[in-house]
Structure formats: C-alpha cells, structure tokens
Amino acid sequence: MTIEELDLIAKQVRAENAKFDYEVNVCMGTGCLSQNSDKLKDALAKTVEDSGKNALIRRTGCMGLCAAGPLVLVDPDEVLYQHVEEGHAQKIVDSLGGKPVAELQCELRDHFDQQVHVVLENSGQIDPERIEDYIAHDGYRALLMAVNDMTPSGVIRQITESGLRGRGGGGYPTGLKWSTVAKAHGETKYVICNGDEGDPGAFMDRSVLESDPQRVIEGMAIAAYAVGANKGYVYVRAEYPLAVSRLQACLRDARRRGLLGSNIGNTPFSFDVEVRLGAGAFVCGEETALIASIEGRRGTPRPRPPYPAVSGLWGKPTLINNVETFANIAPIIRNGGRWFAAMGSERSKGTKVFALTGKIKNTGLVEVPMGIKLREIIEKIGGGVPDGRKFKAVQTGGPSGGCLPESMLDIGVSYDALMAAGSIMGSGGMIVMDDTSCMVNVARFFVEFCMTESCGKCIPCRAGTAQMYTILTKFCTGTGTMADLELLEELCDTVKSASLCGLGQTAPNPVLSTLKYFRNEYIDHIVHKRCTAGVCNMAASTAKPAEEVLA
C-alpha cells in the first residue's frame, strides 16, 4: 500500500458517496444502541428503499450527545435529530429535500460550537467498521508518511514538539516517553495501548474505540515505527464487547489492506497488533499490573523503577500509552507538531475529551481545547444543572481525582491547574453534582470503589481503604466523632504516601478534596448529626445502645 493507492481508495469512496443525494448518519455507539438505534437504522433503510429516494443510510460511531440519543444526522443539510425512534423513520425520509422535521430537531449551538474535534474528528462521521471510510478521511496517510518520508527520531521530534501529554491521567510527556523507549537497548520491543478504562462515569476510550478504532491502530503503528517495535497489544476491558468486536474487524481489514503486518508501505517496517481482554480489574489500568495481566499472571502492580520503558512486557522495553493518546498521533503527524502545540494552554497542549455525566443537561462526550474554563464546559457545553437545582461540585479524574466547588469553576482545564486545585485531569471523567449530593457520601462512594478494586498486594491500600470506608460509613450513619475525623486524615496521609501504586496513592484524593472544600458537611454529619443534602440516614445516631445489644 502506497499513498497513491490510499488516494485512489479515498477517491472511490467519495465518488460512491457522491452518487447519493442525501446521507443519513445513524449513531450506533453503545448509548444510542441501547435505545435500539440499530432497529432505527433498519427502518430508515427500508423506508428509503420504499420511497425511492436516493439516500445513503450509514452506521456511525458516537456523535457525543448521548443524553439526546438516538441521534440521526442528515447531510448535506447538517440537520441533527434527537430522540429518534423507529416510528420516526417515515417522517425523516419524507423530509429529505424539504423542510426538516421540526419536533425532532436538536438545536444546541452552545454545545457544539465551543468544541474542537481532533480525537473525535471522525466520530459520528464514518462507519467504524469500514476501513475505506477511514481512509477517505485521511486515514493511514500519517502512517505511510512516517514510514516512507520520516526517520523514527523525526517522528519523535514531531510528537515532542506537539507537547502532547499522556491522556490516561498521568500527563507524562508523550515525546519523552517515546524517546526513552526508542533509546532503550533491546532487539524486541512492544507497544501497548491501554484501553482498560475503569473510572466511574468515564467512557472516552470506549467511545473512541467504538467510533474510530482505525485511528488508534494507526497511532500505535506510528509509535511502533518510532520506537522500533514490531508487536503491539491493545488491552481492552471485556465489558466493552462492541469496542472489542469493532477493533477486531478493524485489525482484520488493516491486515488485508497491508496496513498492518510485514513491509508496511513497501518498507522494511513490520508491525502487528493483538487484542487482549481485561477481566474487569480496575488496577489493571496501572501499567505494571496491565503488563502482568497480558503476560498471563495475576494483575498486580510492582514497584517502579525499572519502568516499562526499560523493562516491560516479558522484560523487554515497552511503550504504554492510553487510547486517547494514540488517537492524537495521526493528526499530529499529518499536520505537524506545531499545529497541535498551537492549541491549548501553556503546559497542556491540544484538546481533551471529557465524559460529561451526572446532574447535567447534555450528558455525553465532548472534546474541548485545553485551558477552557470548567464553567464553560459545565454551563455552556453541558447546558448546566437541570431541574432548576443548584450546582454543588464537579468531580474530575475518577476515583483518583477530587471534587471541586463552584468557586473553582473559573480555573482553566489543564494538568497543572487541576492538580493545584486538589484534583487531577485523570482520563477525562467529569461528574457534575447538584445540591442533592452529600459530599461525605460521595467521598464514601469513591473510597468504596477503591476498596473493592484494590489488588490487595500492599497493606496501606488493602487495609487502609477498608478502614477509611469504615470511618466514612460511621459519618454517614451519624456515629462518627471528631476523633474519627482526625484518624481519617492521618490514615489518608499514610495511604497516599506509602501505597505501592497509583491506585492507593490517589485513593484518598476524593476524601482530601471534599475535606478541603466541604469540611462543613463533615462537621454537620459528626457534630450536628445532620445531612443537609438529605442523603444519609442518621437513624443510628439516635438509636439506643440497647438496639446494638443482643436480647
């Protein structure tokens, strides 16, 4: 496969599409599928056939606005319909060439206008299971450019110049990571894509893998070329069956087209990818645990150093990046590192995908330039808190992150700013809470998550999270004391400082950040036995000791 051949395929696809007067794109991401968008697509196809109109009905990946699903986008008029059901098929087909169906139309300028799509540029535009669609959208051009016209160090230079940082949460400079692996000694090296997304409320990686899997594979192949690897693994959770099946279809197509396998682009570069399924352990998102899991061992982390860049999979130098990081690679190579670096803030470049969930109107996936204010994401893009309730906090970064109050909404979204505020960027989960959420209970929820997901290897995390949970439960039932609060803070310090891996080291963050910004709620629970949000049942506080006693 050469660039000319790619162009030829792209041309053919465009010519085929041009035959149609209309393109009707039906979102078939997990969110919309759960509301039968597959049946909707069939109904649309049948109606179009019956009507004799010349329209292409296309399955696409996620369009982002999951709250309004199932979504249908009609081109070339760019009309977006929301909450479309099978029964609406006739109306939509009838409207082709005429006036749009007003009652289904989705008018959310604020939601879409503020976004910048790099990672999601093809999501909702292409059929994720057709490699030709991807190629028609400049797919694999970057890979062929890299292997034909660039040296591995040239590729790394572009990535370094772009200022891209790891999107899995750590924010480690990607270019630096690549160059470390490239410089590591060894004949055999590996590239791993970390798709073990496990944060509650996060679905960025799933959506990217479902909507545009080829882009991730292309990013991995470019990375492999840059660091000198010939073998890659995509580690995906088994809970994402759609992502897995699309990924596998995509690998098959890429191999058939000669974009994976031996002598890619008629060069000596060879690379292939295997899919490995995770068995639902959150800790396997930690890179050393993930490596152990791929090797077929118990998924527990080990102390670093040595880092995977030096000694990773089967002791070989290994590059591990997150799904979203790899999804950024192809556009960077196509447009150059400078183009990417022009977006975003001082030390956080480019864009970031967030999964907006919780008490927010426009639940779904958004991609925004780094540096954008939290307030803009929540109030403009997210449409604010529904039902006239009052905003209370936004949780970023999953169980490792923290809860930020109203007063922190004017900080720009970047690795450093969020860290300074007591939270983290994380992989991009963003849970909005209103005044019906009790922050003590929220902290307890996240600690419970970490407790059940702790691997049990090191003591601070294994037993520490369990004790933290016990103390928080005491607060939530009205039996906690101020001495317990003191003990909790001491416990958080030990778990944070002494745990082996990131899971334990960050497990206290939800507690620490709620203690920082919502300490009064803790005091309310402990001293006044009162939960202002009305979430916690304080019955135990007034219960007579006799109730604890055996008859």
Place this chain on the structure above:
Amino acid sequence: MSDTAEVKTLVIDGQEVSAVRGQTILEVARENDIQIPTLCHLEGLTDVGACRLCVVEIKGSNKLFPACVTSIYEGMEVSTNSERLQKHRRMILELLFTERNHICSVCVANGHCELQSLAQDLGLTHVRLPYRNPELTIDASHERFTADHNRCILCTRCVRVCAEVEGAHVWDVMGRGINSMIITDLHENWGESTCTRCGKCVQVCPTGALYDKGKIGSDHPKYPDFLPYLNLMREAR
C-alpha cells in the same frame, strides 16, 4: 564518570557508607547495622515491595521509597527513621493488627512473631483503628501443618518460597483487596493439594499463620535463615 564506577558512596542517616552498584538501600543499611523494619522481605527470596514498612526518605524527593527494591546511587542521602516514617510504619502495623484476628496470647508464634516484635520495636501499645473481626477459616487438613488465615498478613513469603526455592508453586493468592487470601493449588485443602511437605513455607512465615502441628502453645520458633545458605549451596553445585 562516577556513573560507571562499581563502588558508590552514599549517606544513610548521616553515616557515610560505601556500596556496590546494584545493591538496594536495605542491603547497604543492614551491612552497616542500620535497622530498617521489614515484613515481606526475606533474604533468599525476590522482593515484592508490598509491606511498605521499609519505606525511607531520599533527599530531594518528597516521595517515600521502599528500601528493599530501591537501588542506591552515588551521593544518595537516605533517611530511614524520621518522625514521618515512624508515623507511617505505626499506622501500617495498626492496619495489619485490625485487618484480621491477631490474638497474640493464644498464638503459637507468641514470642517468636515478627509482627508482634515490630509492634514492640515501633512502640505500639494500642491500636486506634476499629478491629474488623472478619470470619476466617483454619485449614488443618494437612497431616503436618496448619494454615490459620486469622493470622496471615499476606506477605506472600510462602508463595515465593514455594515457587522460587521449592519449585512447587503450591501457594498463591486468591481474591482481591481486603478479601485476598493465600490458597494452596486452586483453593483445594492443603492436605489434598500437591504440597511436597517440605515445610519451607512454615519456616518463612513471619507470624503464626502457618505452623507445625507437632508444636504446642507458643513453642514455635521459626528458622528462616536456612534460605540464603540453601541458595548459596545450590549456586555452588
């Protein structure tokens, strides 16, 4: 270039010491009679850095480093016994005592237990955290040994000695988090497992979790010192 030199000098607790490249902080400290508490570490087994008792501070970093797996480097300045470290170590011990049912007075290892001695060494006179009181089993199916999960601290010394030294890999860990448990084979009774009855796991167990049925009361000292010697003899062969 001092980086390629084999012999390094560093400072531990204000004391200047020399070391060979590749040595860990723990090794160098022990050579120089600087005591760093450990539980999961045992000479002769690979280190896993799991118990976190050996964490130390290194000048220039705010993080804590497990001494058993952290290699030394030239000019390193290590502090092994600061107030902060003692606080964390005591908390870790409290977590261990509350995690399962450690009743010293009725334990076969009373007086020979590494957990018990550490509590005394680190000045732990009581535990502030609430006891969890989990319901755990005792496996007495083996003709020679007993496994009492009430006393297990999941240091995995038994797992490692069985896999690395005996080569049988009968022991392993099951479950996750607070529900983790050591098991024999695929959670078969110890007595019906593929155990070779060598007893190494019993000797390396730091508490009374694994013990010899022939012993009564607290008459159960353990002798894990055979390991380095055994390894040495095997290498020499």
Place this chain on the structure above:
Amino acid sequence: MSKLKLATAWLDGCSGCHMSFLDMDERLLELAEFVDLVYSPLVDLKDFPDQVDITLVEGAVASVDDEAKIKKIRAHTKMLIAIGDCAITGNVPSMRNPIGPEPILDRAYIENATLQPQIPCVVVPKLLKVVRPVHEFVEVDVFLPGCPPSADTFHTALTAIISGEPLDIPALTRFGA
C-alpha cells in the same frame, strides 16, 4: 503529701491481670505507702467512688454492664490505665466477634447444659454484639499491654506514674507478653 486514690476494675477478662498485680507481693506494701486502694474486686466496696486518681481496668467491654461501668469509671477517674490485652485489644473475649454472641450463648447454656437448657435473661448481663477494647468507649490515658503484664511491669509502671517519672512502656511489655 496525701495518698493517691487507686481503683482497679474488672470487665470481661480472666482476672489474670489482677493476679499478676497481686504478684507484686511485698512490693504491694511499698505501693501502699503512696496509694489507698479505694475500689477493686479485691476490696468490698460496691459502688465506684468519686474522684479517684488512678484506675486500672482489666478486661474488654463485652456487655451492657461493662459499658455502663467503664463510662462511670471514666467520669470519676483522673487517670485511666488499661491493663492487659483484653482491655487494649479485646484479646480472648473478642474471639467471638467474627461469629457473634448467639453461638457462644448456645454453646454455654443450651448445648452443654444438662439441666434446664435456656439462655438466661436475668442476672447475667446482656452481651454486646461485638466485644471491643476500652478505648473505643472512653478515653484511656495509659496502655499497659501483656497477657497478663508481669508483676515487674506493674511495679515499674506504677512507680513511675506515681512519682511522675518518664515511662517507656514498649521496653517493658508487649501484646501477648
């Protein structure tokens, strides 16, 4: 200098700590020069007196009576010393915690009773679901672990406390000692 008022109390324990206390033998006389024993299982006073200077508590809190007793003791004591592992960790009495009190009562009053097997509802105090150490109910000032702490431990510790000298407890005793 007037003598300090000393009390000792016995919750859920085997009385071994009191035995060990008595094992101080002739050193008890020495101690008596500085303290008056105002309340103890060893003396015949029924109610806990007011304004006690030092109280030694043996045993874990296992019943409603224990709980009421320790709260009263705390309210009337300047310095509360938990003695022995039962008071400090729950020790042997706490071994019933994982299974709860019902099987214990069944075992004692039904399975092993030859006459009128029944669980008593008067005289025997109601058991708490979970046996817990003293400091989970009230504040404790000094912890003297051991099962039991030795007579020497008692002597060294009490002498130091009475004379206000520094006391290094971990050097004297440990859990299970």
